[in-house]
Amino acid sequence: METNTTPGRLAASLAAEFAADAAVSRRVLERVPFDKADWQPHEKSMKFGQLAAHIAELQGFAVMIMREDGLDFAEREYVPFSPASSEELLKFFDEAVAASKAAILATSDEDLQKEWTLRRGETVFFTLPKIGAVRAMVSGHGIHHRGQLSVYLRLNDIPVPSIYGPSADESVG
Amino acid sequence: MSKIQEIIDQIEEELPATEKVLARIPDDKLDWKPHERSMPLGQLAGHLADMYGWFDFVIGKDKLDFAEPYDYPQQFDSATLLTYLKKRVEDSRNTLQNTASDDVLEEQWALRNGEQVLWQDKKKVVVRSTFGHIAHHRGQLAVYLRLLDIPVPAIYGPSADEEWTDPADQTATNAAL
Numbered sequence: 001m002e003t004n005t006t007p008g009r010l011a012a013s014l015a016a017e018f019a020a021d022a023a024v025s026r027r028v029l030e031r032v033p034f035d036k037a038d039w040q041p042h043e044k045s046m047k048f049g050q051l052a053a054h055i056a057e058l059q060g061f062a063v064m065i066m067r068e069d070g071l072d073f074a075e076r077e078y079v080p081f082s083p084a085s086s087e088e089l090l091k092f093f094d095e096a097v098a099a100s101k102a103a104i105l106a107t108s109d110e111d112l113q114k115e116w117t118l119r120r121g122e123t124v125f126f127t128l129p130k131i132g133a134v135r136a137m138v139s140g141h142g143i144h145h146r147g148q149l150s151v152y153l154r155l156n157d158i159p160v161p162s163i164y165g166p167s168a169d170e171s172v173g
Numbered sequence: 174m175s176k177i178q179e180i181i182d183q184i185e186e187e188l189p190a191t192e193k194v195l196a197r198i199p200d201d202k203l204d205w206k207p208h209e210r211s212m213p214l215g216q217l218a219g220h221l222a223d224m225y226g227w228f229d230f231v232i233g234k235d236k237l238d239f240a241e242p243y244d245y246p247q248q249f250d251s252a253t254l255l256t257y258l259k260k261r262v263e264d265s266r267n268t269l270q271n272t273a274s275d276d277v278l279e280e281q282w283a284l285r286n287g288e289q290v291l292w293q294d295k296k297k298v299v300v301r302s303t304f305g306h307i308a309h310h311r312g313q314l315a316v317y318l319r320l321l322d323i324p325v326p327a328i329y330g331p332s333a334d335e336e337w338t339d340p341a342d343q344t345a346t347n348a349a350l
Contacts, residue, residue, distance in 0.1 A: 017301050041207075042319045044333040125337060132183070135301075140187070140308045141329040147312030154208045164306040168210040 008109030014131055015104045021139055022059055022097040025146050027161045029055060029093060031153055034086050041155055048156075049083065051149055056089055057081045058142045060096030065133050066103040070117035100138070176275040180228060180300055181266060187307070188225075188262065193326035194314050195222060195258055200250045207320055214317055219249040219257070221310045224303060226261030231282055231299045233268040240287035 007015065029052055037049030046054065057080070064071060083089040104112075107130070116133040118125040128136060150160050150167075159169035174182075195218055203215030212220070223245060230237055246257060278297035283290050294302075315325050315332075324334035331337040 013297070017298070021305065041316060042322075044325075045316070045319055123338075126186075132179070135183070135304070136186070137329070139305065143305045143308040144312035144315075144329055147309035148316050150309075151207060151211070151313050151316040154211055164302065164309055 007105045008112075010109040010112050010131060011105055011107055014112065014134060015101050018062065018104060018134065018139065019097070019101055021143065022093075024161075024163055025055060025059070025142060026090070026093060026097075028146050028149055028153070028163070029089060030086070031158050031161070032086065032089065032149070033156070033158065034084070034089075036156060039152075039156065041152060046148075048152055049089075050080070051145055051152065052089055053081045053083050053092075055142055055145045055149065056083075056093040056096060058138055058145070059093060060100055061138050062100035062134050063103040065116050065130055065137070066107045066111075069115065070119060070127075072119050072121065074119075074121040104134070176278055176297070177232075177269055177272050180232075181269050183304065184225065184228065184262065184265060187304070190326065190328045191221065191225070191307070191311055192255065192258065194218075194311055194318070194328070195254045196251065197318055197323050197326070198249075198251050198254060198314075199321065199323065202321055203250065205317075205321065207317060214314075214321075215249050217310060217314055217317065218254055219246065221307065221314060222249070222254050222258040223261055224307050224310070225258055226264040227303050228265035228300065229261075229268040231296055231303060232265075232272055232277060234282075235280065236283040236285050238285040238287065239291075240285070 032048060032052040034049060037047065039048045040046065045051075081092060083092060112131040113129045115127050116130045117127040118133070118137065126133075126136065146163070150163060153160050154168075160167040162170045198214060198218045204213050206213045227237075246253065249257065278295065278300070280296050281293060282296045282299045284292040311328065315328060318325050319333075325332040327335045327337040
């Protein structure tokens with residue numbers, strides 16, 4: 001399944017895209033104040049620390065997507081990552097990014113086109129080529145929550161880094 | 174499958190979640206913002222709808238220049254948001270469907286302000302960034318809805334209000350709309 005040869009063009013491109021996006025996420029995660037880990041903008045919202053931890057754990061999901069042909073929530077209990085400090089969050093994040101990048105680079109372009117399915121028992125949420133699954137479940141999903149986290153920073157008067165363009169606080173760069 | 178077709182498919186796959194979010198924007202709160210430095214609700218929602226048309230000029234042109242006029246509605250409400258979203262999806266789809274080869278994705282594209290180049294990269298990178306940019310602002314809008322006590326749709330998984338179904342399940346999408 002995994003090869004040790006030179007990465008294919010598709011794998012190299014996906015890994016570069018993933019790594020560039022992760023670098024932006026790290027800048028946002030670095031600003032999460034753990035003395036406010038339990039803060040939430042609304043009683044139904046995820047807490048500050050929990051949302052940040054979820055973004056970090058999503059970065060590692062590409063490992064599972066590369067190695068398996070799907071994930072069934074009915075078969076695997078989800079235990080959320082609960083860091084106690086910014087250091088723990090960022091260490092976990094860095095390791096997850098490195099592991100996912102390595103897993104992508106070790107996958108052939110042919111295998112990146114194989115199908116991956118997210119389901120809960122009989123309910124299928126989606127079936128996508130592995131490259132599409134990484135883009136949806138790791139990148140898109142992570143970006144979604146990173147956008148939410150940027151609002152959390154704003155509401156706590158913490159400067160928001162530039163993400164897709166200048167923020168009200170910082171220019172691009 | 175061609176990479177251009179993959180882009181068309183990804184737009185379709187992610188569209189129902191965006192439609193659900195935009196359909197819930199309340200007309201009486203368009204100027205509301207969660208913080209004095211935040212984008213107002215109506216502006217953020219309009220920006221999200223407009224981005225669905227960006228694949229048109231990313232694939233069909235070699236730049237976007239802020240120094241040139243940009244045709245953009247001045248005011249949005251919930252009805253015009255969905256109409257505008259549909260138009261922008263059509264703009265992108267037309268250009269993508271008329272693109273014969275994936276080679277175009279290797280071409281350079283630039284974001285400019287007149288002579289100043291703000292950003293330049295291959296079109297395939299700009300396409301990826303556009304999908305990310307969409308997910309980014311849609312995520313922010315989900316927080317805006319939450320703060321306004323409007324039920325948040327399931328997007329990448331269940332929300333505190335709604336179960337997750339197949340994102341392409343039109344029955345669920347239509348029920349939510």
